[in-house]
Amino acid sequence: MTAPDTTPPRGHAVARFDVCNGDADGLCAVRQWRLHDPSAARLITGLKRDIALLQQVPCVADSEVLVCDLSMQRNRAALDRLLEGGAQVRWFDHHWSGPVPAHHRLDAHLDFSHEVCTSLLVDRYLGGRFRAWALVGAYGDELTAVADRLGEASGLDPLHRALLRRLGLAINYNAYGEDPSDVCIAPAGLYERLARHSSPWTLLRDEPVIHEIEACRRRDFRVAMGVQPHWESAQARVVVLPSAPWSRRVSGFLANALAAVHPGQAQAVLTERHDGHYTVSVRAPRTSPHGAHTVCQAFGGSGRAAAAGIDALPADALDPFVRSLSQARWEAPC
Template sequence: MHYDVFNGDADGIIALLQLRLATPKDSLLITGVKRDIGLLKQVDVNKATAVTVLDISLEKNNQALQALINNQVDVFYVDHHRTGDIPKSNKLTTLLNTDANTCTSLLVNDLLKGQYSYWAIAAAFGDNMHASASDLAQKVGLSERQKDQLNELGTYINYNGYGQELSDLHFHPAALYQSLLEYPDPFVLINQENSIFSQLKAAYLADMAKARTADVLSDNDIVKTIVLEDAAWSRRVSGVFGNDLANQAPDKAHIVITLNPIEVDLQSKNKIQNEQSYTLSLRAPLNNKQGAGDICAQFPTGGGRAAAAGVNALPKGRLVEFIKQVESYYRH
């Protein structure tokens, strides 16, 4: 059994899309909401013969990766997030690059020698790597209109990946990936009436309109913090809204926070968590794309990459501490 394990955002989905358009393969798909990155543990080590892993931090999946290697399973791992210690084994093949200006789909694009570069451009835009996406778009000769269309496509696919649970999303990431497989040329999808593209566009625009009226908790020359309400639309829009803010003010860091609901055990009716928490998205200044992952990793449930990171459950009482950490980091 071959497993394809991939992040449910634009970069993860499109990285796999490129690979399987180039080399079709029957596989079991493992994915989830964007923030569900501990995916590798879902692979059955006794059934797996080979595993492809895309766009999830090796550091966060090291133990599950080691178990697969120990069981003589071949693993191909492509990613741009924090790696931690990389196991040394002839069962592991890696394509890892933590540079702030690359993403998993761009790494796959290089591997495939640009075979599906239009899709890679969409993914880079979706991961808010506008400079890298624009450079590749220019290299392959796209018009400004085509570039803008791929920017939209990547943004909408990325938007679909955000949520606390799969029910928050418009499309399950695995189903979205399988639908996109029908479109080797993304412009066919973009120009098709009533397509997934147009459905996601309408939903994105509606959610973003709400986000732009959200409360500003704090704002100075270094960092701006926005608070979204506890609602499905907030969880869907949190990451792409952070990207949008970052593009508007590239010298400033941005924090977007969403209040998490109190978890309750349905049988005992008792609260599982004692303190309410925030889901938090941090975007480094676009003109200083470093530090976001390191800052978030200092807090439990936090992690990410240099330019964009987050914390899944930041205790409400530690929010001020977090904002001060961000201010301190980017002040220098």
């Protein structure tokens, strides 16, 4: 069978796609790029764990695909398909990528440092033109110290930095859930609100949904803090949450909050899924932010050295996971 000709006719408008994680880092990375290049593009995004999104992009020759805050490793087959079909792909990410294809239509900007997120990579590429949005993404990704330093160097006082952090945490919180009914607003809908504003300041002032997300987070967090650890040692803690909308929303925020309060201890927050498996959020100790991805990869997960996750941990793997976490070494690799 002959493959269909996907070459666009002369004068045909270029098809553009923005593909990103639905958290603060992904959405703010795309927002910066579209302020830089306001061309119309179709947004493809999802909840926090909707990572394999590139497969939703149709293969169109000469199309332009922007990918932000998604693991190349998890999207490699779709990337190869698009490159072979003639798409131009620009990729910004800070997650472990695996081997990066050497292809003239791929422009990859990857950095796996624990002090970098995708919004900061886009900020670096654009020379800091939309720094406030980059800081929102960084604060949302819990790079508080990094964002504070960059914000101070950019002339922002503590009050304005606190406002950007507040916004980043709210956008990030909205990405957690097992299905769209768990969250206040679908990430694609939230991006539509972001896209109405050239700056985060007017977004904070004019969009009530941000305050609704914050109120939801406060309620969820109060409930989560009443859950006793499933297992704990001086080196690590495991919290298991029941299957409920509040627990699916709060899992990542709880892991980050516990990591901040107990910087020398690794954190794992497990949330029971509808199918009886668990989603898992792992945070390496703040004092030695290395090894979270290694723990998760052993159970089919992925992520970064400081923060990683598992989409579906079988119930009978709970005890082996706890043993693995208890035996993990969090020192930086030599």
